Amino acid sequence: MAIRVIVFLTLFTGLCIADTKETGNLAFGAIAVQSTTYPQSGAQNAVDGNRNSIFSRQSCSATNAEKDPWWRADLLEVYKITRVSITNRGDGFAERINGAQIRIGSCLENNGNNNDLAATVESIPLGETQTFAFKPITGRYVNIFIPGRTEHLTLCEVEVFADNYTPSYTCVLTQRNLAIGARAVQSTTYQLTVAKNAIDGNKNSIFNLGSCSATNWDKDPWWRVDLLEVYEVTRVSITNRGDGFVERINGAQIRIGNSLENNGNNNELAATVASIPLGETRTFAFKPIKGRFVNIFIPGRNEHLTLCEVEVFAD
Template identity: 35%
Template sequence: MVDALNIVITDGRCMQQTTESYNVHPWWKVDLEANHCLGRITLVNRGDDRNERLNGAVVRAGIHNDIFNNAACGLPVTRDQASIPGAHLQIVCDPPVIARYVSVDDDFHVNGEWDNLLTLCEVMVEEYPMEDCLQTTEKNLLIFLFGILVWFYPLSCLCLDLTALDLHGMQASQISDYENSKFSAASRAVDGNLNTSYADGSCSNTGYNAHPWWKVDLEANHCLGRITLVNRGDAGNERLNGAVVRAGIHNDIFNNAACGLPVTRDQASIPGAHLQIVCDPPVIARYVSVDDDFHVNGEWDNLLTLCEVMVEEYPMEDCLQTTIAMIVNPSVSITCLSTLMFVDKEITNARPLSVVHMKSPMQCFMRCKMNNECWSFDYVMTSGQCRLYDVKAGDLKADDQPDCLVYAVVRG
């Protein structure tokens, strides 16, 4: 609803389908009538009863009238979020998204076929000024690569091809092994064996856990574009319903962002299916993981079984189009970028133009782009500190600093 704020449905201020209109996949949509640069969308949940129906709801934003062609903002509403009557649930679009349509949809596999009404007491949308968000024209395409901002000019950069990573022998781990048996070890999911029969010893399998997880260490950072899960083919394949694939630089998997959306019930219903999860945009990652919250499958059936995990990457040099040498060596020709980056560095050879606090590297980048004197900035992931500098790429000096990112901005 977009009328006035009230969280009691009997007052007639909340949108809900009639009891005759239960749907397998209910949805709601608003047309903003023009493109906007959206940063945050807030859902106001029902406050009198049935607030739990919002569990699993997905917020989407994009330019397409068909909502299922638009990407999701953030992750779906969790059971804990939906459990609070009248809650204001903030969904952050990070990076911001250009959108005319905002929608909310919910797959019945989360809430059950006979309780799948979508109720919204208010939807609130917040935007960035378009000129500040983009600082560009239609000829430019802004891509956010896990904290790495790259400004491409169409046709000036090569298209990239995915190649498979060889995961055999890489260190895999999981929350527990089923019945403490090596037969179900985490390494079974990266042994190169695509057999989908658990009985043949080719699948990993956790014990019963409230939130089971599996993880592999790629031993170095890679630019990941696609992750494929091979589901069990003999029995129990439906347990993969709701599984989330994450990729990132953190050993603690829950500090890494999700790639794509969770596995759906329809996907998990196919025995032995190869489920492709696309990381769009690509993500810089050393760790790939899969986890599943028990509220989807039930506390007593929450095993995580993986018969194989396959990872595909873009060449790092093509994905980033840069190395640290490009930043410190001014003789290197830069034709495709507006931003170059150090990881775990801080600028040490200049006083900042200003110091502010921002919620993400994207917001720090936009603040720099708005300041014509700013040529570089550093951003501390843990505190949100954003320092702007007038130091150009060729003059930049940086020292080690954990959880800090340094960017050199190329203008013009």
């Protein structure tokens, strides 16, 4: 199977380069996230344009050893993707990549790991780069996902190519999460659970895995994202903590506007959260509200305001 893929690839890329205007590597400079981060092995290391495969050189991403680890690149636009190259670690543990799936699409259900299966990695020799070619798959997100076992997912470089530059703008306009790349602050910060964990593109809801924001036990705690420009916001999605304390989000208000009076918490009330089940994402839709700031605000009690992800859309 692997040999067949490689033969196909050789023919395919030959034709491809000759006949079409191929994109450059779309992953270079993309926004990368992963299920968890092993020390000094951030997701961005796999899209830094450097194939160095010696782990200590800090050009490889790695998750902790965990069940079903994943990594994702957000290309920011939708492309017809035809090839993905993966550079494996070169100084040991070559087998950790075995069975990794390449998944492509525009949905973030199950963190994008339910998108179309483009290819499965059988194995990649130590430090080598292997290219997987397939019929074009339309998508904005490229996931590398190891299902079914506990593993460190390590990627020294991931490169993504499409046949030609044909972003689908309608799709982008309806689906772009405005909170990605924005700035987040909160009333206070509980230990290391900074405000930006709620806009890191990762819906992981296990508190200790570092992708949730939390305030201290504040009176009237709040969290705010600055979208940097004014949008007509129509939807906000909130992912609740998944390992307990499900009720802490109850009564949270979504407020949107351009004022920073009372830290933005006096802006227009868009919706109030009755409750969100453990670890789940709920979307609140409303008539368009113009604003640059989106606040999540719990008035009237002392609480830890905990947010595993906040997504903001202007349809």
